[in-house]
Amino acid sequence: MSSRLSSELRERRVDAVMSYSLLVLAAAFAIFPFIFMLSTSFKSEAESLSLPVSWIPKHFTLQAYSEMWTLKPFGVYFWNSIVVSGVTAVLSTVVGALAGYGFSRFQFRGRTSLLAFFLATQMISGVLVIGPYFQILAALDLYNTLTGLIIAYVTICLPFAAWMSKGYFDSIPKELDEAGLVDGASRLQIFFRIICPIAVPGTVSTLLFAFLLAWQDLLWAMCLVSIDEKRTVTLGVAYLVGEFVIQWPMLTAASLIGSLPTILLYLFLQRYYVEGLARGAVKG
């Protein structure tokens, strides 16, 4: 008995050591570009371009961080990005989950073909979709609106949301659905009241993915929006790359702050990971 316990403990310790080493290495790999971005964001424009390159700013300044909001309307950009990305994340997760549930629970005719169709839409090159999509938007007078962007982004995220949800729902036993049916609940009720709460960990990746896709996109935002008031953060950052100079301090500062909403979102969603874990233990 005791030898098994001690070997278990040993195993766990080895696990922990291996994991920690991996995590530290990975953290270094993930972070090192950020360190340079951080240091650049605290430089003046002239220093950011100067040679030789310095990792530590010679003259530490917060100029980029303040000019972001004053010289350039990054406040407006942030608002636009948050609205667009937030709505995209929620809408695509919900609509995608509905579709995923349909794929998971029902063996309707053409199911596999429809699954294939969903994936196939991801293979259409964005470059060629933009022009015609534009014509639709212009006809509906949705050019230069956030709505036009949201519709595009939600649609692009849907296949992923549907596939991910299906995969996750598949791992939730059908018995739960059937228990609900026996109790006289409608399918929709079962979906919202029984399945969704359990499926939350699975939606985390979808929510994050959709949020980030909308946040980071350049091509669609660039073509669909030409006025400053509707610009997103990513677009604002891309515009710091000019013909003559790249405004590095502001670019890095804006990118760093631009990554905060996603991090906050992840922290917020973290809670549901744990909750979902507890509920997920119901099965099996």
Next chain:
Amino acid sequence: MRSGHAWHDRHIGYLFVLPATLMLVVVLIFPAFITLKASVTPQGGAGWHFTLAHYQKTLHDPVLLQTFKNTFAFVAWSLVGHFILGLSLALALNQALPGQTFFRLVALIPWTIPDVVAGIFFRWVLNPIHGAMNPLIRMVFPSFPAEFTWLSNPTLAFPSVIIANVWRGYPLVMVMLLAGLMAIPRELYEAAAVDGAGRLRRFFHITLPGLSTIITIALALDMVWEFRRFALVVAMTGGGPGTLTEVLSTLVYKTYFQFFTFEYASAMAILMSAVLFVLSLPYIILVGRER
């Protein structure tokens, strides 16, 4: 009664997938149809004349062939990198270790930087004159050449782009696999441990089977996305040196917006989609077969 239930089953299923399908059809299929039509229209022409000339051209285009090869290599290596890093990190993060939230956040960070910013940034960092990478390496290895070239070097350019792409893309796979790992009940592991199964056996007999669906989905989706990866490559190398890092999406973009040959670009895009579709058929069948 039974057949009624099955009928009801089928039709409710359609209702659940209807909203998503509708959006996809309206927003993406109309443009896809326009692309298809353009690909069989003679260059510069309008109306309903059809020609397969553009497709014939693709067969003889050496740049396209090279680009296909590059793209396959790019996708394959990126997938490998994403999965090795993503899986190992997911496994490490699935344990109740102190500092877990911190590491989860840190591991996630590369994903939060937009493609285009990552591309511009890496290009700058790897520049032999203005870049920060060489000085950093020299801090540890002072004998490293001061003006070492990464992206201009024919041997190193492609790996550099791949590493940048792995850096940017592994968090998504990691998050997906982590969610999948969390769904595997702890009791299974405990039971196996009691039975004396070692770590490796537990991994192959519990973890992998439990993750199989998610892995399949992640592989399929990541493959499709890396095929379309665009902003990172354009910003980092512009396809160079020469055509060494040119990938399909950048070539289609160039052909459409720089060369102004819309019809040929459409044919290339359709070809790219067709190849992708064939490649993903096994996944579709696998996932469709589940349940």
Next chain:
Amino acid sequence: MARGSRRWIVGALVIGLAVIFLAGPAAAGEKIKIRFQTWHWGEKPWVTALDAFKDDFNKANPDIEVVRDESRYADKETVYTATSQAKAAADIAHFQHRPIPMFAERGYLMPLDSFIQKEGGQKFLALYDQAALEVCKYKGKIYCLPDFVNPMGMLINMAHYKEVGLDPTKPPANWDQLVEYAKKLTTGSRYGIGLIGARQEGLFMRLNPFIWGAGGEFLTPDGKHSAMDTPEFLAGFKFYVDLFTKYKVVPPGVIEQGAQEVRTQVAFEKVSMNVSVPQAWKIVQAINPNMKVLETLTAVPVPAGPKKMATAAEYGMRVISAFTKHPDAAWKVYKSWYSHDIQLRNFQIAAVLSARLDVKNGPEMQNDKFARVYSAQAQFAKLEPRIPEWPKIGDAVITATQEAFSGMKTPEQALKDAHTAANRILSGQ
């Protein structure tokens, strides 16, 4: 979470609807809005000139409002193409000369002939540089007026010259001297000359003077075949490549260096010379405020090639969209931009060489230390072939240049492959 998720959906819908209403088209006011698009809205010092123009015009014309519309230098054609396809392009847009034929061919641009007739036809056109005006014509119609002309010259660092015993008042006059001086200027940490190897339009403006100077041409006189296989073309191409590979007077990683990077190298004294546009000195000053540019740098002509004196040029022009809803208002704004005072101010602020003859030949430009030299180069300036296949051919030439720079192929082999590719492209591939 169940009820919560419903709340989420409702919340999202509400936000979505709010966004639609808030973001929808603004109520039509009395003012006509003309979108004035250029990527220079985000560039110093251009933005000063643009803001001044916008404010002055809006004040003088209360019924028209010039609206700032910012494009991105890297994607300006992309956005214009996509928006033109949706018939929602900016009223007035700014481009270099290269995409004009292609935009005109696709029907994106409004021909200006009728407006010009009303202004006096030929007399009006005679105000502008005639050579540059040719670039605005396509299939018998005029699609733009030339805004500014940028012939390429060279910037040299006078202090570096003096350091190594060279006389900055006697710049290299031919290729042998260029190599000789560059070698002398290449010390431990500095290089003689900065070149562009990155995949961008700027590469041609540095490469072509050498190709043309050697007597090479891209196409045969009938424009139907590639002429890149002539010994003259090879001589020019090889010289450009050799500066990096053989003479080693160019900093490493040339394939990654674009116009911005090279100008930064000049600004931080990493190179002593570069081939540059007329505004380069102002840009260099902005990059490194600590460098006393007026005292340290000077402009000189590009050295003459073995066969002739030739240089490259780029032209800036504004166009009116064929889909503009207010053509007359757009023309009013357009005409104002091309007027004497505005053009002169643009020169003074942004250091561009106006294509308007009375500014070009005026005292301000003639007495400017830098502008004078560049302006004198205009007579030697040539343009790349203005055929629809050029972008693709140019792309192949860039590929060849990069392959030769990186040693993947010899210059001869790389050029041969580009020549084959060009002929394939011209024959319809």
